[in-house]
Amino acid sequence: MTYLKHGMLAGAIMLAATIISVHQAHAQPCEQESFEEAKYVVCTLEPGKADLRLFWKNANGAPYRVFSSLAEAVHAEGQTLTFAVNAGMYRADFSPMGLYIENATELQPANTTKAESSTRQVPNFYKKPNGVFFLGEASASILPTDEFLKRRPKVRFATQSGPMLVIANKLNPIFIVGSTDRTRRSGVGTCERGAVRFAVSEGGVNFHDFARLFRDHLNCPDALFLDGGHGVGLYNPAMGRNDRSWHGGYGPVFGLVE
Numbered sequence: 684m685t686y687l688k689h690g691m692l693a694g695a696i697m698l699a700a701t702i703i704s705v706h707q708a709h710a711q712p713c714e715q716e717s718f719e720e721a722k723y724v725v726c727t728l729e730p731g732k733a734d735l736r737l738f739w740k741n742a743n744g745a746p747y748r749v750f751s752s753l754a755e756a757v758h759a760e761g762q763t764l765t766f767a768v769n770a771g772m773y774r775a776d777f778s779p780m781g782l783y784i785e786n787a788t789e790l791q792p793a794n795t796t797k798a799e800s801s802t803r804q805v806p807n808f809y810k811k812p813n814g815v816f817f818l819g820e821a822s823a824s825i826l827p828t829d830e831f832l833k834r835r836p837k838v839r840f841a842t843q844s845g846p847m848l849v850i851a852n853k854l855n856p857i858f859i860v861g862s863t864d865r866t867r868r869s870g871v872g873t874c875e876r877g878a879v880r881f882a883v884s885e886g887g888v889n890f891h892d893f894a895r896l897f898r899d900h901l902n903c904p905d906a907l908f909l910d911g912g913h914g915v916g917l918y919n920p921a922m923g924r925n926d927r928s929w930h931g932g933y934g935p936v937f938g939l940v941e
Contacts, residue, residue: 748932773934813845
């Protein structure tokens, strides 16, 4: 009887461990969070364990533009797209504004153009400094563009956007406390223990508050702005989200494949 009890207990422990393992393997990366009365969707991934990729064009050479088209392409290869978000600013033809590397191939060169000084507001991409998010074999990093181009690290995926939100645990000094420039915003941070965290605001926030979300709430010493306003979008079937861009589609897209 004692051996039977021990055997049953061991079996129960193994079953529980299997259930936990399966649950973790299919754990949803996204959840709703609040920071200083603003609401966000925050998605957390571990690059060494999660298959995070960048996507832009389909097999016919046309931009995916909508999340559902990308999801269908991933499904056709026997996999599932569980999460996606816009991956930086893009032009009217849906091409990336700056550096874009996919599967270790540079498809778009770095954009080092300086914004012309005028009375007009500087476009977000050209606000200093902008930066590059990149994925190596097992880790992710964010660097100001000039620093990235000096180092030229070996990467599998990279996207250039801007401005930088947080740089070495300091807020970008160009941001204004209490700014009335409030809109929906999306961004990505490299955070504690190597985690990558994406954040999409559900309402209007200014740059200063959005940057503080990453540094003070999400514990990300480096963070990069991806896009704002009508270019912000999230795909997460578990949350019932399949956003569409009011610009007619998205350019580059981050996607989690399982």
